[in-house]
Amino acid sequence: MNFDLHNFIILNSIMFITFEGIDLSGKSTQIRLLEDYLKGKKKKVVIVREPGGTVISEKIRDILLDKDHELMDDTTEFMLFSASRRQLTNEIIIPSLKSRHYVISDRYFDSSTAYQGYGGGLDLKMIGAVNSIASNGTVPDITFLLDIDINCWLKRKKSLSRSADRIESKKITYYRKVIEGYRNIARMNKKRFEVVDGSMNIDDIHRSLISSIHRFEKRKSQ
Numbered sequence: 581m582n583f584d585l586h587n588f589i590i591l592n593s594i595m596f597i598t599f600e601g602i603d604l605s606g607k608s609t610q611i612r613l614l615e616d617y618l619k620g621k622k623k624k625v626v627i628v629r630e631p632g633g634t635v636i637s638e639k640i641r642d643i644l645l646d647k648d649h650e651l652m653d654d655t656t657e658f659m660l661f662s663a664s665r666r667q668l669t670n671e672i673i674i675p676s677l678k679s680r681h682y683v684i685s686d687r688y689f690d691s692s693t694a695y696q697g698y699g700g701g702l703d704l705k706m707i708g709a710v711n712s713i714a715s716n717g718t719v720p721d722i723t724f725l726l727d728i729d730i731n732c733w734l735k736r737k738k739s740l741s742r743s744a745d746r747i748e749s750k751k752i753t754y755y756r757k758v759i760e761g762y763r764n765i766a767r768m769n770k771k772r773f774e775v776v777d778g779s780m781n782i783d784d785i786h787r788s789l790i791s792s793i794h795r796f797e798k799r800k801s802q
């Protein structure tokens with residue numbers, strides 16, 4: 581397999597933070613607050629989002645989210661997310677961690693496991709194997725799951741009344757599976773995951789993220 585195991589060792593003392601959760605769970609809102617907080621502490625911070633974050637990955641994003649692409653095969657979809665991820669990892673994430681930046685990613689490989697695996701029914705072992713290649717062996721130090729239920733999602737969706745992209749247009753049953761999938765992934769990766777109730781108010785969530793980060797940093801430095 582083509583990934584560099586030594587990345588893990590070299591990057592051992594810096595923070596790679598990922599945010600997961602269904603659409604509208606509050607990831608971008610919390611990332612903005614966390615970015616301000618870390619920059620206020622004079623930390624170097626790089627923010628990326630998936631799919632996207634590089635010229636090549638943004639082009640893949642356009643293909644993925646285009647509502648005209650109704651014929652897209654589920655495995656094609658997964659491979660495109662993975663291709664976008666591999667490019668982002670090698671072009672931005674690994675170099676940024678090596679130059680001692682905090683990297684905060686709006687989604688990473690857990691999104692594929694939750695959406696294409698638990699939601700779409702693709703084989704979870706196959707997804708795990710491709711995720712390792714796409715991430716080049718890079719594993720987040722901490723992953724925040726902003727957990728909201730389907731009612732909270734519907735409420736936020738109604739209040740925004742924005743038009744849905746191709747992935748968002750999938751059915752509610754699909755979203756339920758994704759929510760449950762995320763909870764499973766978190767249960768199976770307890771050391772890396774922090775599950776946060778995404779229906780709490782914005783400032784309370786922010787405060788809880790900061791204290792988790794401090795706890796993880798302490799644990800890492802021991």
Ligand code: ADP
Pocket residue numbers: 601602603604605606607608609610736740778779780781782785
């Ligand atoms: P995501 O990036 O996960 O799609 P956003 O951060 O864009 O989510 O938030 C989606 C919507 O929900 C926005 O209108 C945002 O203002 C609102 N929102 C975010 N967090 C909360 C919260 N904790 N409580 C209520 N509304 C929220």
Ligand code: TYD
Pocket residue numbers: 602603604607629630631661686687688689691692693695696747748
């Ligand atoms: P985006 O507009 O970035 O949604 P959000 O702001 O909620 O993150 O669209 C990304 C969509 O792609 C979102 O519905 C989740 C989906 N997705 C997958 O299905 N698999 C993946 O691996 C990734 C990264 C995203």
